[in-house]
Amino acid sequence: MLKFIFGRACTGKTYTIIKNAAQASLQGQVVVIVPEQFTFETERALIKIEEANTDNISVLSFTRLYDEISGKIGEGRIPCLTEFEKIIFTDKALKN
16 A cells, blocks of 8 residues: 655654554564655655564665666566656656
């Protein structure tokens, strides 16, 4: 399942993500996608939650997610999008 969490600054988005990931990790594998600069902070926050099963949680940036996928299906088999294509796909995803 894919969930988007939107909100203004200081409204509890990060806390919600951390708590939801910790609870979901008890039932199975969880992938949390965050911007590159927040991967370490997010991992550290998840480790602090005692009920989290950190073996079932992967915190990935988009770059690391690409690396994981290309490592599994083979390098070069994933076409890269241009900046214009990224804008179009992002716009379509947000409208749905």
